[in-house]
Amino acid sequence: NSGIKRVLIVPDNELRAIPFEAMLVKDPLSNSNNRPYFLINDYSIGYTYSIRTGLLSKIRNSSPLVSQQKSFGCFIASYTNADGYITCMPFNKENLENLGTAAENIAQIFDHTPFQDATKQEFIEHAPTYVIVHLSGHGDASDSVQSNPLDYSLIFSPDSNTEDGNCRLTLAEINRLKLNAELLVTGNCSTQQGKNQRGEGVPSLARSLLVAGSESILATLNTIVEKPNDRILLLFYQNLRNGTPKDVALARAKREIINESFSGQDRQYQRPFYWAKTILIGNQDPISFSLN
Numbered sequence: 131n132s133g134i135k136r137v138l139i140v141p142d143n144e145l146r147a148i149p150f151e152a153m154l155v156k157d158p159l160s161n162s163n164n165r166p167y168f169l170i171n172d173y174s175i176g177y178t179y180s181i182r183t184g185l186l187s188k189i190r191n192s193s194p195l196v197s198q199q200k201s202f203g204c205f206i207a208s209y210t211n212a213d214g215y216i217t218c219m220p221f222n223k224e225n226l227e228n229l230g231t232a233a234e235n236i237a238q239i240f241d242h243t244p245f246q247d248a249t250k251q252e253f254i255e256h257a258p259t260y261v262i263v264h265l266s267g268h269g270d271a272s273d274s275v276q277s278n279p280l281d282y283s284l285i286f287s288p289d290s291n292t293e294d295g296n297c298r299l300t301l302a303e304i305n306r307l308k309l310n311a312e313l314l315v316t317g318n319c320s321t322q323q324g325k326n327q328r329g330e331g332v333p334s335l336a337r338s339l340l341v342a343g344s345e346s347i348l349a350t351l352n353t354i355v356e357k358p359n360d361r362i363l364l365l366f367y368q369n370l371r372n373g374t375p376k377d378v379a380l381a382r383a384k385r386e387i388i389n390e391s392f393s394g395q396d397r398q399y400q401r402p403f404y405w406a407k408t409i410l411i412g413n414q415d416p417i418s419f420s421l422n
Contacts, residue, residue, distance in 0.1 A: 138176045139177050152402035171388075203262070204245065233266035258307070259310070261313070262312065263314045281300055307343065308343055314339050321339075348363075358404040365383035384405045
């Protein structure tokens with residue numbers, strides 16, 4: 131149907147690890163410009179864990195007006211002083227240094243001063259007060275913790291007020307949070323990753339954040355590439371700020387990355403490996419901002 135431009139997908143079990151927007155629709159050799167043509171070129175793709183979840187999300191939240199003052203909260207974790215302390219996943223000095231810069235650029239869109247060196251306790255205390263929550267840091271759903279999904283964790287800056295630093299917010303703790311976000315964006319790696327559990331589906335950090343009260347989650351399927359993902363997030367927020375539905379805002383950002391790759395130096399960014407790992411789960415509706 132040519133009139134359909136937005137698609138909501140309810141993937142099951144292992145299908146949750148597949149970014150459907152990366153499906154190749156046309157053979158590059160069949161196009162005059164030899165460009166690959168993906169599903170994202172024609173459709174905005176959103177995801178939900180179940181039809182019931184999607185319906186409940188719409189009932190609970192129908193794009194309320196939010197004040198500019200509490201519309202956006204950004205939490206930037208820092209690991210530069212945690213050598214030998216945080217061992218959740220391999221990361222290098224370059225992406226640690228770039229972690230805060232991209233989030234600071236995003237925060238400027240909302241005239242917001244980020245929580246720098248954000249700790250776990252700061253997130254628990256302040257995240258419920260924002261309609262949009264952006265978390266810039268790393269997540270751990272690696273093989274070392276997949277035997278017990280409750281040990282999956284979001285990783286914050288070490289807390290000098292605690293004896294052990296207490297930097298991990300585990301899935302078990304996330305399940306007990308009371309979030310009020312219409313959108314929670316994780317710049318973390320692997321927030322949608324998880325091991326299938328019989329009778330339980332695939333537990334993940336993203337799923338728990340949704341259960342904790344966020345209407346929608348911008349999650350990552352697995353380890354991201356920082357530079358193109360930072361660009362996608364910036365474009366996504368610009369589109370969102372203009373009143374665009376969340377799934378459409380993300381699709382437009384991804385299309386722009388693909389189009390830019392053909393005219394710029396980063397031609398490799400046309401490949402799904404660079405742009406398809408970030409997906410939107412939950413309520414796809416736009417966020418309406420008041421003029422205050």
